[in-house]
Amino acid sequence: MKITNPATGEAIADIEEDRGSAVRKKYALARGAQADWASLPLKKRLDAIRAFRERVVTSLETLAHTLTLEVGKPIRQSRNELNGFLPRLDFFLAEAAGVLREEKIFADVKQNLEERISHEPLGVIANISAWNYPYFVGGNVFVPALLAGNTVLYKPSEFATLTGRHIAELMHESGVPDDVFVPVYGGAATGAALLRQPVDGVFFTGSYATGAKIGAAAGRRMIKVQLELGGKDPVYVCDDVDVKNAAAGIADGAFYNTGQSCCSVERIYVHESIHDAFVDAFVAEVNGFSLGDPLDDRTYIGPITRRPQLDVLQKQVIDAKRRGARLMTGGNVIKRKGNWFEPTVLTEVDHRMSVMCEESFGPVIGIQKVKDDSEAVLLMNDSEYGLTAGVYTPDEKRARRILSKVRSGSVYWNCCDRVSPRLPWSGVGHSGIGLTLSTYGIQTFTRPKAWHLRGA
Ligand code: NAD
Numbered sequence: 384m385k386i387t388n389p390a391t392g393e394a395i396a397d398i399e400e401d402r403g404s405a406v407r408k409k410y411a412l413a414r415g416a417q418a419d420w421a422s423l424p425l426k427k428r429l430d431a432i433r434a435f436r437e438r439v440v441t442s443l444e445t446l447a448h449t450l451t452l453e454v455g456k457p458i459r460q461s462r463n464e465l466n467g468f469l470p471r472l473d474f475f476l477a478e479a480a481g482v483l484r485e486e487k488i489f490a491d492v493k494q495n496l497e498e499r500i501s502h503e504p505l506g507v508i509a510n511i512s513a514w515n516y517p518y519f520v521g522g523n524v525f526v527p528a529l530l531a532g533n534t535v536l537y538k539p540s541e542f543a544t545l546t547g548r549h550i551a552e553l554m555h556e557s558g559v560p561d562d563v564f565v566p567v568y569g570g571a572a573t574g575a576a577l578l579r580q581p582v583d584g585v586f587f588t589g590s591y592a593t594g595a596k597i598g599a600a601a602g603r604r605m606i607k608v609q610l611e612l613g614g615k616d617p618v619y620v621c622d623d624v625d626v627k628n629a630a631a632g633i634a635d636g637a638f639y640n641t642g643q644s645c646c647s648v649e650r651i652y653v654h655e656s657i658h659d660a661f662v663d664a665f666v667a668e669v670n671g672f673s674l675g676d677p678l679d680d681r682t683y684i685g686p687i688t689r690r691p692q693l694d695v696l697q698k699q700v701i702d703a704k705r706r707g708a709r710l711m712t713g714g715n716v717i718k719r720k721g722n723w724f725e726p727t728v729l730t731e732v733d734h735r736m737s738v739m740c741e742e743s744f745g746p747v748i749g750i751q752k753v754k755d756d757s758e759a760v761l762l763m764n765d766s767e768y769g770l771t772a773g774v775y776t777p778d779e780k781r782a783r784r785i786l787s788k789v790r791s792g793s794v795y796w797n798c799c800d801r802v803s804p805r806l807p808w809s810g811v812g813h814s815g816i817g818l819t820l821s822t823y824g825i826q827t828f829t830r831p832k833a834w835h836l837r838g839a
Contacts, residue, residue, distance in 0.1 A: 384569060386544055389455035389686040390677050390721045396453075398544050400569035403576045409565045410580035413507045413534040416562035421504050421532030425483060427558075428530050429476055434557035436472045439465065442553065446518075448678075449545050454514055455686040455722075457677045460640055468518040472526060474804035475825065479530040482825040495838035502829040504532035505607055506583030511574050511597070512547075513588040514540035514688055515643045520588040520611065521550065523808065523819035525564065528586070531828040534563045538577055540589075541570035542688050575600075582606065584828075588645075590742075591768075591813040598816075609817030609827065612810060613742040614770030615649045618799055619759040619785065620661055621776035622654035629775040630664035636773075636799035638672060638726055641685050642746040646771045646793070646800050650739055651750045652759045658752045662730055665750065666711045669726050674717075687722040687745055696724050696745045699738040703749065708732045713746070734765055742768070756781070760788045769811035773799040792818075 386396040401409065420428075439446065447461035456464070482502065489498040510524045517539060525535045539547025551566035567577055571593075578585065578600050584607040587597050594610040601608040618636065620629050637648040653661045677685035687693055693716050700714050713727030724745055732739050732749035739749050753759045763772055773795035774782045786794040792809040795801060802808055802820070809818035818824055 384541060384544065386453055388452055388721070389688050389690070392721045396545060398548075398568055401567050401573050401576075402569075406567055406573065406576040406580065409536060409567055410507070410577075410582070412562040413536050413565045416560060417504070417507055417532075417534040420529075420534055420560070420563045423532075425480060425530070428532070429479065431554075431558040432472065432476060432526060432530060435553055435559070436469060436476070438553040438557055439468065439472075442549070446546070446549055449549060450517070450543070451677045451685075453545050454517075454543055454688050455677050456640060457679075457682040457685045459680060459682075460685075464516055464518050468522055471519070471522055471804040471820070474820075475526050475530060478822050479527065479825055482822050483531060483829065497834075497836040499834040499836065501832045501834060502531070502826065503832045504528075505828060505830055506533060507580075508533050508535055508584040508586060508828070509577050509580070509582045510535055510537045511577065511585065511587045511589065512537070512539050512543075513645075514542035515640065515645070517543040517546045517550070519802070520645075521547070523824065524586045524588075525550075527819075527825040528828040529559060529564060531825065533584075533828055534565070536565050536567050536577060536580070536582065538567040538569070538574055541568075544568055585609070586817075586819075587611065594815060607817075607827075609819070610815040611645070611808070611817070611819065612770075612813060612815040613744070613768060614645050614647075614810065614814050615740065615742055615766045615768040616646055616771045616773075616791075616799075617650040617652060617763040617766070618648050618773040618775065618795075619753070619756075619763060620651065620653045620657070621756070621774065621778070621781065622656045623777055624657070624775045625777075626657055626660045627664050630661055631668050632797075633773075633775070633799060634665055634668040634672075637748045638669065638684060638746050639800060641687065642748075643688060643744055644800060646802065647744075648748065648773070648799050649743055650762075651748060652753045652762055653750055654759075655752045655754055658750075662711065662728075662750055666728050669728055670712055672726055674723075674726065684726055684746060687724055690722045692745055693722055693724055695741075696727075696743060696747050699736075699741070699743055699747060700727060700729070703729050703732055703736040703738045706733075706736050708736060708738070708749065734762065740766065756785055760785055764788075764790050767813040770814040771795060771799070773797075
């Protein structure tokens with residue numbers, strides 16, 4: 384499997400892909416190790432994850448460099464991801480004992496009866512991951528899964544293989560045995576081979592199209608399935624905002640990581656009374672973004688990681704223009720080595736256009752004028768997806784009124800493109816099923832076992 388630098392198109396590594404028999408062997412290793420791993424005192428598993436955290440800190444610059452080379456993430460944003468990974472690890476380290484502790488639910492002394500719940504690991508889990516935030520989306524799964532006593536078959540995306548390999552090395556050096564955290568390398572065929580193994584749970588992050596296939600394959604097996612999928616995340620800008628501040632915050636939410644975040648702002652609705660001023664401020668902000676070598680500290684916009692996405696973006700722009708949208712800036716593939724697309728802003732858009740309905744997953748955004756809050760709510764909810772949604776207004780009551788009517792896993796008031804380890808991360812509709820993060824995101828890797836205990 385060739386690993387290519389998306390900024391230059393150059394091959395940077397050649398990795399052996401795990402075929403069917405290698406995947407079967409890896410599964411057998413993880414199955415064989417699970418009971419022993421689960422029977423260790425929790426403290427030992429916590430110590431290993433603590434050691435892993437220390438290694439992430441000491442290798443941070445190397446890890447950031449690799450992430451930038453293979454994914455194209457601008458280097459400052461790679462460092463941000465790694466620095467943001469640490470508080471997530473801290474959260475899991477702090478909360479695991481409380482969540483995993485056996486609970487006494489009921490006791491009746493007269494009847495000599497006790498009822499308890501223990502939190503058993505699921506067993507062997509498959510973690511099929513995405514490339515856009517490999518530390519975040521991978522770590523949300525494998526860290527709590529390991530702490531809960533599961534063994535993990537971790538398939539990084541084929542576009543983040545070197546990062547996946549680094550993660551596995553650091554885990555093994557930190558005291559997580561080779562057969563407890565088992566990396567599986569390859570693309571779709573390897574993922575499909577992994578799903579054919581009798582695993583006890585599948586935790587997937589990726590697109591709706593792949594998620595639907597994985598859900599169908601796993602559903603027949605009666606095992607736990609979690610799917611964290613895409614989004615078409617809206618933001619609504621009310622008429623009472625500070626236009627410049629709102630434009631700067633939302634432009635960052637739309638273009639950070641070159642628009643390749645599951646919770647990137649993908650649609651903007653603006654109250655008609657401030658629409659033109661907002662568009663001016665927004666376009667000025669976007670035109671100020673520096674695009675270029677992702678290894679350069681000054682770069683904010685990097686390449687598109689997956690080459691086929693260039694075609695998706697170009698088609699969305701052409702479709703929008705054909706249906707009457709106005710191109711305010713950008714709009715084209717950039718002709719240089721690697722995969723590059725101009726930061727693009729479209730106005731006079733509507734929901735007949737694919738740019739307002741289908742995930743762009745790149746530096747392209749549509750801004751639509753609305754007449755009031757009710758129209759904004761209708762349009763925000765007019766989507767198959769439901770990952771995040773935001774409202775900008777100084778008026779908290781107004782924001783709460785609007786956000787309470789919006790169908791999505793997370794809602795934001797005067798912020799966007801934000802994830803917290805303390806809050807559950809989930810989607811509705813085509814954005815997926817299940818959740819990660821928060822204490823629920825530890826519990827999700829366990830099976831509650833009911834104990835009915837009657838003394839003789
Ligand atoms: P993708 O669906 O192309 O691939 C995801 C993973 O699935 C990869 O590891 C891939 O090798 C594997 N895969 C592909 N086909 C498979 C099959 N038939 N069987 C088993 N495995 C298979 O997605 P991607 O391009 O890696 O990620 C981008 C998508 O992920 C976007 O839609 C984005 O919004 C979404 N995403 C969601 C979240 C979230 O938390 N909700 C986070 C990050 C990314």
